[in-house]
Amino acid sequence: MASLPPPSFVIETERFLLRPMVRSDASAALETWIEDAIAAEMLNTRPRKWSMEEQIEYFAKYETKQTNCLLGLFPRGQKEPIGLFIVKLQPEESIMLVTHLLGDTQWRGRGASREASIGIFEYFFNKLDYKKAKANVQPSNRSMMWLLFNGGWRLEARLNKHLCLKSSGVRADILVFGIMSDEWRASKDSAKTVSKRRAIPRADSDGSRARNLDGNADGGHPPGISRSS
Amino acid sequence: MPDGQLQTRRFVLRIIGPDDVSDEWLRWFSDSDLMRQRNAHAVKLKRADVQRYIIAAQRQRRLVIGIYERHSSRHVGLYELQINPEHKNLTIDVIVDPWRFDPHSVLMETDAVLLAHMAKAYGVQKAVAKVVETYSSALRHFGHAPWIKEGVLRFERTSVDGSRRLDVVQFGMLL
Numbered sequence: 335m336a337s338l339p340p341p342s343f344v345i346e347t348e349r350f351l352l353r354p355m356v357r358s359d360a361s362a363a364l365e366t367w368i369e370d371a372i373a374a375e376m377l378n379t380r381p382r383k384w385s386m387e388e389q390i391e392y393f394a395k396y397e398t399k400q401t402n403c404l405l406g407l408f409p410r411g412q413k414e415p416i417g418l419f420i421v422k423l424q425p426e427e428s429i430m431l432v433t434h435l436l437g438d439t440q441w442r443g444r445g446a447s448r449e450a451s452i453g454i455f456e457y458f459f460n461k462l463d464y465k466k467a468k469a470n471v472q473p474s475n476r477s478m479m480w481l482l483f484n485g486g487w488r489l490e491a492r493l494n495k496h497l498c499l500k501s502s503g504v505r506a507d508i509l510v511f512g513i514m515s516d517e518w519r520a521s522k523d524s525a526k527t528v529s530k531r532r533a534i535p536r537a538d539s540d541g542s543r544a545r546n547l548d549g550n551a552d553g554g555h556p557p558g559i560s561r562s563s
Numbered sequence: 564m565p566d567g568q569l570q571t572r573r574f575v576l577r578i579i580g581p582d583d584v585s586d587e588w589l590r591w592f593s594d595s596d597l598m599r600q601r602n603a604h605a606v607k608l609k610r611a612d613v614q615r616y617i618i619a620a621q622r623q624r625r626l627v628i629g630i631y632e633r634h635s636s637r638h639v640g641l642y643e644l645q646i647n648p649e650h651k652n653l654t655i656d657v658i659v660d661p662w663r664f665d666p667h668s669v670l671m672e673t674d675a676v677l678l679a680h681m682a683k684a685y686g687v688q689k690a691v692a693k694v695v696e697t698y699s700s701a702l703r704h705f706g707h708a709p710w711i712k713e714g715v716l717r718f719e720r721t722s723v724d725g726s727r728r729l730d731v732v733q734f735g736m737l738l
Contacts, residue, residue: 335721427721488717
């Protein structure tokens with residue numbers, strides 16, 4: 335059986351810190367995160383400005399439930415996060431379901447999701463002894479599928495009309511991906527196609543979305559991974 | 564449920580309350596073969612244990628519904644249902660006495676009536692069953708139309724003896 339994390343902890347990577355979000359992390363910088371229709375759909379909410387009050391309410395929900403971790407992704411030396419990971423834990427089965435949203439569009443296509451996910455999986459697989467990670471992905475989110483397949487994840491199920499989308503009320507399919515801890519360790523260093531840039535991100539001068547080294551548009555969808563189903 | 568129960572040709576379905584714990588139920592949970600299939604420990608439960616389980620289920624908004632034979636009132640099996648209101652999905656777990664009844668035959672008859680009721684009364688739009696690879700009688704049932712196999716979740720559960728991880732087969736049915 336895997337362990338639950340303590341109420342407060344920090345995961346460190348080369349460029350980022352990840353830690354549980356608290357109410358005081360609510361910030362004007364996050365207000366645009368779910369204005370993007372696809373990002374909102376990933377979190378199964380309607381696109382809108384994410385008000386400070388809503389952020390506080392959202393962060394507070396995670397403070398009391400130890401099996402649901404809401405982790406902010408903070409560049410070192412920066413007060414505002416650039417993204418979120420939601421990690422829902424089933425310690426009795428040693429399974430975790432990971433949801434991710436890279437809210438700050440300037441960081442898309444810069445390897446932030448991959449670097450942060452390595453930190454997360456090292457923590458939950460190696461320190462807390464989780465055996466399997468799962469992610470639910472919408473079939474239209476090709477950039478995330480590409481990242482997962484490159485990272486050694488396997489497609490395990492296609493759930494037919496499984497989600498009821500709040501934005502439209504229609505039912506949508508969801509793909510379930512999974513990776514075992516030993517598979518992740520074996521594939522961790524083999525995902526060579528994902529770029530990792532050291533430079534601080536900035537908006538491209540022509541306004542186009544960031545692209546990785548393979549030329550795949552990485553900003554078409556925010557690489558938000560999964561959603562609760 | 565209309566009049567507190569649903570009827571099929573051979574069976575009656577009704578919500579089980581703490582006072583409805585049958586001897587059959589206690590026997591199923593002490594049956595090592597049946598529990599091994601379900602990847603659970605066989606346990607000799609007392610009536611009070613099951614009553615506490617039912618009360619806990621009610622608090623967690625899980626519905627425990629009994630299947631009873633119409634002509635004899637004998638307890639045939641159980642459904643345990645959990646509604647996900649956000650996505651209007653209904654997750655189903657089942658147990659049917661395998662020694663006296665054919666589980667597939669029973670569930671083919673009861674599924675339709677129960678799921679139609681749940682769709683109408685609770686607005687659920689999809690039924691979901693997650694079956695561990697060892698639970699052969701449930702796999703046989705859910706492997707038939709109108710259920711659709713949606714995938715195999717690899718190594719999803721730890722076996723009851725802790726020796727290995729077991730797959731879970733996920734089935735779905737739009738209502």
